[in-house]
Amino acid sequence: MRLDQMTPEQRARFEAHCAQQRARSKFPLPITCMVCEKLIADLRAPFGQQQVAAAPVVIPFFGYFCGQACANAFERDYGILFKRNATGEVSYE
Numbered sequence: 001m002r003l004d005q006m007t008p009e010q011r012a013r014f015e016a017h018c019a020q021q022r023a024r025s026k027f028p029l030p031i032t033c034m035v036c037e038k039l040i041a042d043l044r045a046p047f048g049q050q051q052v053a054a055a056p057v058v059i060p061f062f063g064y065f066c067g068q069a070c071a072n073a074f075e076r077d078y079g080i081l082f083k084r085n086a087t088g089e090v091s092y093e
């Protein structure tokens with residue numbers, strides 16, 4: 001199939017496919033703290049060496065913090081209340 005002979009529908013589908021591939025390869029690479037931008041995890045690193053921060057805080061569908069201090073800072077700065085566990089730490093586990 002020649003690219004210049006694609007129908008508009010085929011071309012649209014092909015372009016959507018390419019965009020998806022790009023999004024997939026770009027998405028989870030280095031994960032950084034939303035406050036201080038410290039590296040939390042690098043999914044390009046070999047398995048077992050990907051996590052960099054000692055106790056990262058993960059907020060599902062939202063973001064990552066390198067630790068409780070940055071989660072607290074973000075909460076305070078943006079007036080958001082995260083879920084906390086029995087010991088008062090931000091936790092969604």
Ligand SMILES: [Zn+2]
Nearest residue numbers: 033036066070
């Ligand atoms: Zn941080």
